[in-house]
Amino acid sequence: MNYVRLTELNGSHRGAIRVKGGMKIPKRIQPLIDDGIVDAVVSRLMSGKEADVFVVRCGSEIRCAKVYKEAMKRSFKHAVNYQEGRKVRNSRRGRAMEKGSKYGRTQTEAIWQSAEVDALHRLAAAGVRAPKPYGCIDGVLLMELVCDANGEVAPRLGDVTLSADKAIEHHGVVMNYVVRMLCSGLIHGDLSEFNVLLDEHGPVIIDLPQAVDAAANNHAESMLRRDVSNLTNYFGQFAPGLLEGKFAQEIWALYEAGTLRMDTVLTGHFEEETRTADVDAVITEINAAIAEEEERLARIRSAFM
Numbered sequence: 001m002n003y004v005r006l007t008e009l010n011g012s013h014r015g016a017i018r019v020k021g022g023m024k025i026p027k028r029i030q031p032l033i034d035d036g037i038v039d040a041v042v043s044r045l046m047s048g049k050e051a052d053v054f055v056v057r058c059g060s061e062i063r064c065a066k067v068y069k070e071a072m073k074r075s076f077k078h079a080v081n082y083q084e085g086r087k088v089r090n091s092r093r094g095r096a097m098e099k100g101s102k103y104g105r106t107q108t109e110a111i112w113q114s115a116e117v118d119a120l121h122r123l124a125a126a127g128v129r130a131p132k133p134y135g136c137i138d139g140v141l142l143m144e145l146v147c148d149a150n151g152e153v154a155p156r157l158g159d160v161t162l163s164a165d166k167a168i169e170h171h172g173v174v175m176n177y178v179v180r181m182l183c184s185g186l187i188h189g190d191l192s193e194f195n196v197l198l199d200e201h202g203p204v205i206i207d208l209p210q211a212v213d214a215a216a217n218n219h220a221e222s223m224l225r226r227d228v229s230n231l232t233n234y235f236g237q238f239a240p241g242l243l244e245g246k247f248a249q250e251i252w253a254l255y256e257a258g259t260l261r262m263d264t265v266l267t268g269h270f271e272e273e274t275r276t277a278d279v280d281a282v283i284t285e286i287n288a289a290i291a292e293e294e295e296r297l298a299r300i301r302s303a304f305m
Helices: 029-034 079-083 091-099 102-125 162-184 220-236 240-244 247-257 277-304
Strands: 004-007 012-020 040-047 051-058 061-068 131-135 141-143 196-199 202-205
Touching: 040 061, 051 141, 061 102, 102 131, 102 141, 102 162, 162 202, 162 220, 162 240, 162 247, 220 240, 220 247
Parallel strands: none
Antiparallel strands: 004 012, 040 051, 051 061, 061 141, 131 141, 196 202
16 A cells, blocks of 8 residues: 655645555546646545535645536536626627526636636635635636545534534534634635535635625625524534624624724624614605605606696
């Protein structure tokens, strides 16, 4: 049995992963083999709704290769909602995407894939732990393979049992990551215990092709609320007190007020608006507006009589 050394983000060696031998090379990875970018496919790591993920060897390093599925094969629901607000600089490309031509569909796929690379770089700049990207080539994203202290592939958060103290600690870290992403203009959009890995240093955010522009997407608030709710409900299984917090409402209120900062410390407290709407005042304003418009139209008609 062969052993291949793993490397951390900083390139230092740590642990070893057992490799039983090669496997059949996926069609999409073959060009990377031919070009010498990837030396061998070690194993299949997982198959998800938008991609298949493989462990690959690149020289002396073990990395992760995410092979995106074609749009017709993806099971990602409401993808159009996530793409709303994504800017296309080339007008020809934008028109083709709107028409849904063959060229347009190809460009839509390219943007979907490049969105994850862009998001990973933005997360790193914001101090959010995520896999380091090495490049996206022909629908295959090469990135860091996140491992635990023993050199094994880091487990997903949903596969780990936590103490109450650890649940509270990790929840705080993930909420800070949500805040940092939002301050950078991004919302994950599909965050859950299955899109967070847990290594020896804590949570690592993964799977970001659907990341949305917080300022340009009309679904931004609902997506943020869902992300926060998913993680709070998960951690709340181990620390029920977390379920009483109103973290999503607090984050969004601070964001809308322009007071959300990278280092904002959340409390989970948020006072809902309880004032009752003055229906009579609203109706009065509507009637006044209608009367004003009728007067304006009457003046126009009299001018032509």
